[in-house]
Amino acid sequence: MSAVCNSEAVIEVRGLAKRYADNQVLDDVSLRVESGSILGLVGRNGAGKSTLLRCMLGLLRADTGQAFVQRRDATRLDDQTKSALSYVPQLPDSFPWMTVGAMLDFVGSLYPNWDVELVKRLLERWELSRARQLNKLSPGERQQVALIRALGSRPRLLVLDEPAAALDPVARRELLREIVGSAAEQGATVILSTHIVSDLERIASEVAFLHQGRLLLQAGLDELKDEVRRIVLPADFSLPQERLPGEIVRHRLGDGGYSVLLRLAAGSASPLPGRFQAQALGLEDLFLELVR
Numbered sequence: 001m002s003a004v005c006n007s008e009a010v011i012e013v014r015g016l017a018k019r020y021a022d023n024q025v026l027d028d029v030s031l032r033v034e035s036g037s038i039l040g041l042v043g044r045n046g047a048g049k050s051t052l053l054r055c056m057l058g059l060l061r062a063d064t065g066q067a068f069v070q071r072r073d074a075t076r077l078d079d080q081t082k083s084a085l086s087y088v089p090q091l092p093d094s095f096p097w098m099t100v101g102a103m104l105d106f107v108g109s110l111y112p113n114w115d116v117e118l119v120k121r122l123l124e125r126w127e128l129s130r131a132r133q134l135n136k137l138s139p140g141e142r143q144q145v146a147l148i149r150a151l152g153s154r155p156r157l158l159v160l161d162e163p164a165a166a167l168d169p170v171a172r173r174e175l176l177r178e179i180v181g182s183a184a185e186q187g188a189t190v191i192l193s194t195h196i197v198s199d200l201e202r203i204a205s206e207v208a209f210l211h212q213g214r215l216l217l218q219a220g221l222d223e224l225k226d227e228v229r230r231i232v233l234p235a236d237f238s239l240p241q242e243r244l245p246g247e248i249v250r251h252r253l254g255d256g257g258y259s260v261l262l263r264l265a266a267g268s269a270s271p272l273p274g275r276f277q278a279q280a281l282g283l284e285d286l287f288l289e290l291v292r
């Protein structure tokens with residue numbers, strides 16, 4: 001594996017594969033994340049999202065393929081690249097014996113750009129006392145502290161694994177605002193995995209759909225709205241066996257017809273007759289259509 005790549009992307013993943021026993025968790029996944037993007041990684045339980053995030057950051061070795069963070073081999077990052085990166089796992093549980101304040105002060109002392117004011121503001125907003133012990137917090141509070149810790153270092157790259165899963169709607173809204181703020185004010189790049197696709201509709205610039213270890217689709221939110229269409233075909237329509245131009249996925253319907261998902265670049269004609277209505281889908285419906 002080469003130690004550097006010449007891509008401008010903040011994250012570049014090429015042909016990643018990972019298997020546990022006979023479970024192929026990642027299968028030939030390639031992905032690019034450009035600077036300043038907010039990428040939402042969507043997939044069902046067990047789709048491989050956490051595994052992909054960990055391989056992407058070099059925290060887990062893939063069987064094959066390559067991952068680069070800021071053009072460096074993810075498994076051999078230097079301290080400077082690491083200090084500009086924050087990763088919050090799905091179940092953060094570091095330093096359980098410490099108080100919230102002691103942990104944040106300790107972590108803050110390791111980062112030259114630690115934002116004391118931001119940390120204070122978030123602790124107040126989420127009503128988290130510095131005196132509380134980490135192992136006595138609820139899962140949602142623990143998640144909030146982990147997020148404060150991640151945001152406090154003002155990272156250039158913020159990677160969040162299901163950050164909102166344990167948060168109430170108010171805390172979730174505030175977290176999303178902070179994420180957008182980090183991206184807008186400091187040009188940070190954000191990658192977050194989630195099941196809550198409505199959150200992504202609010203904040204993501206791009207979405208990637210992972211299903212059974214394969215990346216089915218990665219596109220900008222605007223491109224998805226403009227280019228992806230669902231066409232329902234009746235049972236008496238003879239759909240060719242081979243994939244249509246722009247076809248993402250097709251499903252057989254209960255009545256013998258087909259639902260076909262197509263990505264049609266602006267100005268390109270549909271490969272299916274115009275009498276069949278092409279339907280634009282919101283993110284949630286698109287997700288359901290991709291994984292059903």
Ligand SMILES: Nc1ncnc2c1ncn2[C@@H]1O[C@H](COP(=O)(O)OP(=O)(O)OP(=O)(O)O)[C@@H](O)[C@H]1O
Pocket residue numbers: 020023025043044045046047048049050051052090
């Ligand atoms: N260390 C491991 N050993 C064996 N199997 C594993 C290991 N880690 C993950 N897996 C399996 O890999 C698959 C993908 O897991 P992963 O945690 O990446 O999915 P996910 O998309 O993040 O799921 P969720 O949304 O439920 O968190 C699952 O079937 C899981 O059981």
